Amino acid sequence: MIHSMTGFATYADQNNEYITEVNIRTVNSRYMEINVKIPEKLKLYEMEIRNCFKDFFNRGKFEISINLTPKVASNGLEINNNLVAALTSKISEINNAYRAKDPHAAINFSALDILMYPGVIANTSNSNDSIHELVINAVKECMNKLNEARTLEGDKISVFLNGHLDSIELMRQNIINRMPEIVEWQKTKVDDFIQQHQVKVDGSLLEQEIILLCQRMDIAEELNRLSSHIEQARHILKQGGICGKRLDFLMQEFNRETNTIASKSINTEITNSAIELKVQIEQMREQVQNIE
Template sequence: MTAFAHHRSEHSWGSATWELRSVNHRYLELAFKLPENWRQLEPELRDRLRKGLQRGKVECSLKIQLQSQDQSLQLNHALAQQLLETAHSLRADIAHAAPIDVLDVLRWPGVIISGDIDGDAITRDLLATFATTLTEHIANRQREGHALAELIEQRLQSIDDIVRDLRSRMPDIVSAQRDKLRARLAELKAELHDERLEQEMALIAQKADVDEELDRLDTHVVEVRRILKKGGAVGRRLDFLMQELNREANTLSSKAVASESTQAAVELKVLIEQMREQIQNIE
């Protein structure tokens, strides 16, 4: 579901800005943009997102601005030595390799550490701020979900109206088809036995009988409303119901014996497709 949340927090060590963006997706797909020194947070963030969200393509980003009180710096000797050894090893295998620049080594994330930084304290602050951001993000998704539910309800009501209208008109449609058959027979001056004529009439009535399809449409509409009212992660269930609604509309179209029923089937399919597109935004 499409949503956005942005939260900035100030601390003694500096500031942190979290952003959560999500767009429509059939499943939950997570992507992270974290500062190199804080990539160790990703497993915890991933776990929290999976517990709070079910669907959507979600992008999580963090920006940190550190401020050091004494500006003292510490060198991570072990990491620097490892980088130098790796660089020397590569130079032996690469012809005409450029000389190693010490400044490039110092720029490597984690080589230079501010002396007064308390990593554990910063981690606690970052996770607390992330929790606030995630709560806001979920609230935004819920608000959009309520708005989408209202749009879907409008289309469900339209489907109710079409089904009710078509059900009331079906006797007249079948009767008109019978009259049309009699008129054609009269024009052709065809002589059919009464029994044969009744068989033809029965075939017309059987083809035009859409009571079962209309009943199923009513049942599916009731189920969609029940699921929307229930709440929670309902997107996949609603996807399935849209397929079932579309199946009944297609059957209704194939059984159409008059322009009225054909038009009703077309309108139903348009409404169902509109709902299906909206449901892609629902978790």
Template sequence: MGDTSSQGSGAGRSGGAAVLSSMTGFGRVDAGEGGARWTWELRSVNGKGLDVRLRLPTGLEVLESHCRDTVAGLLSRGNVTVGLSFQRAQGEAVPQINEAALNAFLAALETVHRRVPDAAPVALEGILAHRGIIEWKEPEEDPAERERLLSALKASLAEALQALVDMRRSEGAAIETVLRGQLAEIARLTQAAEAAPSRSPQAIRARLAAQVEALLGTGAPLDAERLHQEAVLLATKADIREELDRLQAHVEAALSLLDGGGAVGRRLDFLAQEFNREANTLCSKSNGTELTAIGLELKTVIDQMREQIQNLE
């Protein structure tokens, strides 16, 4: 292939390990072969699946299936636009006689001479100058040259796609750093919730004693069954052990997905929904302002995390 120049940035982890990728990226390659010059431009944005849209010049539609297969070989999600601008150097046109036009013109001349015998003959230059008799055609493309051109186009497409992939991986690495920080914050808030003073047995007993006192203050006789029910209700509401365990398990699962790399956006998005469900339940079970504040902060971090996950492949 002829000269090429490409634009793209970033790279994934070394050693060929699977890395995270965003769905946003750009790749461009300017290249040439023989007398032809072209530019590939590839852009990708977020998408639920992989959607490849092509803009190919007339005459090069033969590349369509190759473009789709090449993109699908490296990407699994994103709306990808593949554009090719192509310019071929003008070859030397070859003159050809249009036999039908020439025969029609000569027949007309013969008719004129029969009717006007004394008319001056028409010079050869005049005949050839008549519109349509001489046609200029581009020389036919050599099959071997066309195959070389198509091979060069495919090779430069691969370069442009790799530039796009590198940019997506670079952005994916940045998103991974943010996600790991957010998961660490969720783990910290989970520990803070577990240590919240309102969850201690002393706090629960004090709250129960206050409710018993309120019941006695009404002047109504103390119903042992009612007292027992209140105690069970208060203890149940204060028990967020399951929610805390699940939050910790979700943190570990998310970190495992990040460590594995690859196209994990959908699975992380599902985990983000589970995180949010546990945070909501924690808030609803809260028996103290401190625990409520922790739950609300958890929800904020989870929402921010989900926004980042939406950009991942």
């Protein structure tokens, strides 16, 4: 299968502390271009994110944006209730001991005092590890979705290109079928000119000139090469993989043969066929630019 370089994907995920959303948009490019838009908190992961793209894709212009939102209900703090209970119990024991000596004596501890005691409040958030795993996994999942979208688009392009290859082959066959008639028409045209203007021409010389004329307008070699290019293009599309640059080069070869056919044409019908071939090839080339 082939892959288009054009596509869009989005993916959202969350853990106990954060919600993240990843959006990736890609268009065609001759090279690998990556534009990353992420919060300052994620800057330390930017190189890893870029490497993920380089490992996953071959070329294209990518725009990736990542949003990271902390969950309001989760602040990563946890109260050690067992320690609070133990502290409260000890405070009661101390107060009871003081009151045994002096009924009015007491040590006053506020809730804030207890919270400030070491170990009462624990930061259970392993923030960096939690963010790293969440974000990198989300990026990879989004890339998978993007690749699926690019594959679907690639399938459509493949159908489009094969359809145009069928059209080019049909036009090629029509030209081949018409060539004997066109050559005969050209000979008749020369004979009519000679008779009309009563030109005296040596028979053997006339024959040589007609042969040279036929050689100049002979496009059999170009038509054969065009057939070879069609088969090669079909093979590349069937093989799939990273084939955009090979197909782009092949489009240049298609154009070269068509230009030669047009330059050799001395018949309006062949000229029009060459123009239509160029239209078909140009439409193919535009789609080939989107193939990875």
